[in-house]
Amino acid sequence: MFSGIVETTARVVAIERENTNIHFTFECSFGDELGIDQSVAHNGVCLTVVSREGKQYVVTAMDETLKRSNLDVLKVGDEVNVERSMIMNGRLDGHIVQGHVDETAVCTKVENMDGSYFFTFEYAANPEMARRGYFCVDKGSVTVNGVSLTVCNPTDNSFQVSIIPYTYEHTNFHAIEEGTKVNIEFDIIGKYIARLQHFEEK
Structure with a gap:
């Protein structure tokens, strides 16, 4: 769950296609704080961190996600808006965002x-x-x-x-x-x- 209050932008470092999936490597200021299995919204799409090294981390987008979002047009060097999942003990500054792009x-x-x-x-x-x-x-x-x-x-x-x-x-x-x-x-x-x-x- 997210609030729609973007923390920063992340840069696309690498793109690897595997069958119908795409593995994206991103780099951002809080990348070294992320844990495996953590959810991060990328341009509003909730994706799971599968690996990390320094400030760079990898997430995987499957076919359904690619069909509904703009992730399939990303190129190396592009920037995306990123937000870590909401902490449920503070103010909701935006609104309830699922990270499920329609x-x-x-x-x-x-x-x-x-x-x-x-x-x-x-x-x-x-x-x-x-x-x-x-x-x-x-x-x-x-x-x-x-x-x-x-x-x-x-x-x-x-x-x-x-x-x-x-x-x-x-x-x-x-x-x-x-x-x-x-x-x-x-x-x-x-x-x-x-x-x-x-x-x-x-």
């Missing part, structure tokens, strides 16, 4: 708002998935590349978010431009409500 979205517009940045993202509209809670609501929460954000101006297949300079500089949002593919996770509370309504309608 799908990808594409950035369609970036606006410099004289101090902050306005990003527009578009994703595949699916009425059946929407009935199951996979959609955005105005002023609700969404996770973009692991960053907990507030939704603005949602439509059936798009939404906007406003990014303050600190977030822009300390996450990989500074590398997002028109055409960039990002990972999104919709709010888990909305999914549970939609599921409950499904049973109440029966």
Whole structure:
């Protein structure tokens, strides 16, 4: 479980394909603090540390994860947002994030708002998935590349978010431009409500 408050970015050091899996080697400032079997969110995707040496560590993404996320387009040298699992004895600064990416979205517009940045993202509209809670609501929460954000101006297949300079500089949002593919996770509370309504309608 995560909060969507990114700790830092990690750099892709190596990529190794094995059948349908990909083993990623990352390097980040807290890499030497990680333990084997520890969960770390990478662009919002929860992955398990399988080995570590110094500040470098290895995680494995399987086929299902690669199909739903942007991890399959990563290259050596790219940076991803990383967050260690949440400690359940403090404030929840973001929102409840599972690290289970629902799908990808594409950035369609970036606006410099004289101090902050306005990003527009578009994703595949699916009425059946929407009935199951996979959609955005105005002023609700969404996770973009692991960053907990507030939704603005949602439509059936798009939404906007406003990014303050600190977030822009300390996450990989500074590398997002028109055409960039990002990972999104919709709010888990909305999914549970939609599921409950499904049973109440029966």
